[in-house]
Amino acid sequence: MIPFNKPHLTGKEVHYIYEAVHSGKISGNGIFTKKCHDFFTSTYGFTKTLMTSSCTDALEMSSLLMDIQPGDEIILPTFTFVSTANAFVLRGAKLVFVDSLATEPNMNVELIEGLITSKTKAIVVVHYAGVACDMDVVMNIAKKYQLFVVEDAAQAISSYYKDKPLGGIGDFGAFSFHETKNIISGEGGLLAINNSDYCNRSEIIWEKGTNRSAFFRGETDKYGWVDVGSSFLPSEIISAFLYAQLENVAEIQAKRLEIWNTYYNTLSPLAEHKKLRLPYIPAYATNNAHMFYVICNSLEERTALIDYLKAHNILAVFHYLSLHKSPYFSDKHDGRSMDYADQYAETLVRLPLFYDLSTEDQEFICTKILSFYSEKI
Structure with missing residues (x-):
């Protein structure tokens, strides 16, 4: 895995x-x-x-x-x-x-x-x-x-x-x-x-x-x-x-950014064809490559993608659930809708990203994501 x-x-x-x-x-x-x-x-x-x-x-x-x-x-x-x-x-x-x-x-x-x-x-x-x-x-x-x-x-x-x-x-x-x-x-x-x-x-x-x-x-x-x-x-x-x-922060950040860029460049064709969305970095912000995520088109698609990757020994995970809908807070919320946050809660997938991720493993991850969307068509 x-x-x-x-x-x-x-x-x-x-x-x-x-x-x-x-x-x-x-x-x-x-x-x-x-x-x-x-x-x-x-x-x-x-x-x-x-x-x-x-x-x-x-x-x-x-x-x-x-x-x-x-x-x-x-x-x-x-x-x-x-x-x-x-x-x-x-x-x-x-x-x-x-x-x-x-x-x-x-x-x-x-x-x-x-x-x-x-x-x-x-x-x-x-x-x-x-x-x-x-x-x-x-x-x-x-x-x-x-x-x-x-x-x-x-x-x-x-x-x-x-x-x-x-x-x-x-x-x-x-x-x-x-x-x-x-x-x-x-x-x-x-x-x-x-x-x-x-x-x-x-x-x-x-x-x-x-x-x-x-x-x-x-x-x-x-x-x-x-x-x-x-x-x-x-x-x-x-x-x-x-x-x-x-003491090694510059080297660590550079390697992580290299991995982040490989994901972005390899998966960009999927974004161009509206199969998924990739991270957006505003002009005022830099990128420290903490995370690489993709945004699927639905909860069902995300679940299928995570399951598909897991079947090929790749652990990808979703992220936060909206706090205003949490069991602790839902009855305290003022009722305003938080549609975009809820969308990310249901469609965002984080891909493996760590310093020691090999080029071969990253290529394998990207290949499987491309295959998943190819098979979906």
């Missing part, structure tokens, strides 16, 4: 873990945590960065930093992973979902302004497949109504909106290093704090509500409980693994 994903090792992960273990400090915020923080601030220009145990944790930190209270309204896409929503539900917020675009799964930012009320506190954007939302529109709306902006950049490392790195445009940006992402540490995440007003408090929330980090820098003679917080920072072992990946 050709898997959907296979974690890639650069070669230094175990070596750096060995270094971390023998440094005498394997709890969080050690030498490799600092190396990762320095990498993100120097490479992408984020104001401050904090390693977290997951992107979910990073999003929950942003919710605490914005002091989300029961009744506050959060505008976010319905076509996203549940962590995007849970981070704010946990604080008692009301979710206001937005439909996707006709051209791509990203949220339709032109719908945001019409959903703003006096209770709106933040706009949360998700850069689906590492492709940017139109952030100028989002930031202009946020400025006009004095709202926070959180970027769920779980899939968007090394991807840009115009010349700005994703995760570095809104007040906060959340990244994932889950093993399905481009750069991995098994589990793991990062919060980018781009609004300098929240740098100090972010560190306190990160350290369980204490000023422990300031104490270890010698900025205070003792530390104690000064705010709300939780245990968000990961062990040094996770950061050590991640740092080996970060």
Whole structure:
């Protein structure tokens, strides 16, 4: 079976873990945590960065930093992973979902302004497949109504909106290093704090509500409980693994993009004949090759394609179900239709894409997809 994903090792992960273990400090915020923080601030220009145990944790930190209270309204896409929503539900917020675009799964930012009320506190954007939302529109709306902006950049490392790195445009940006992402540490995440007003408090929330980090820098003679917080920072072992990946980010991204382009070029004839749709990359966005998907013409066609590929030992998978229709939220939704998101939920198929996918396997996958549509005719 050709898997959907296979974690890639650069070669230094175990070596750096060995270094971390023998440094005498394997709890969080050690030498490799600092190396990762320095990498993100120097490479992408984020104001401050904090390693977290997951992107979910990073999003929950942003919710605490914005002091989300029961009744506050959060505008976010319905076509996203549940962590995007849970981070704010946990604080008692009301979710206001937005439909996707006709051209791509990203949220339709032109719908945001019409959903703003006096209770709106933040706009949360998700850069689906590492492709940017139109952030100028989002930031202009946020400025006009004095709202926070959180970027769920779980899939968007090394991807840009115009010349700005994703995760570095809104007040906060959340990244994932889950093993399905481009750069991995098994589990793991990062919060980018781009609004300098929240740098100090972010560190306190990160350290369980204490000023422990300031104490270890010698900025205070003792530390104690000064705010709300939780245990968000990961062990040094996770950061050590991640740092080996970060050292090779350019090479990893280049290889993934090569695979992405092969899919796109080989399957383009199907798109030209309206047999399926391929990913759309707006002019303002770059492509970090996080994912390659095709969009079928119906749920039945998608099911048949996935089954056909599986019969030929290829694991392709669908993706999110619209959150506004989920068992948890369906009776809380305001009734607006989300036709495009529902369409993607029923017709989108993700193809295998990972660093070690061989040319032969990719050619085999493409051949079988072409054969499927040839047989359909």
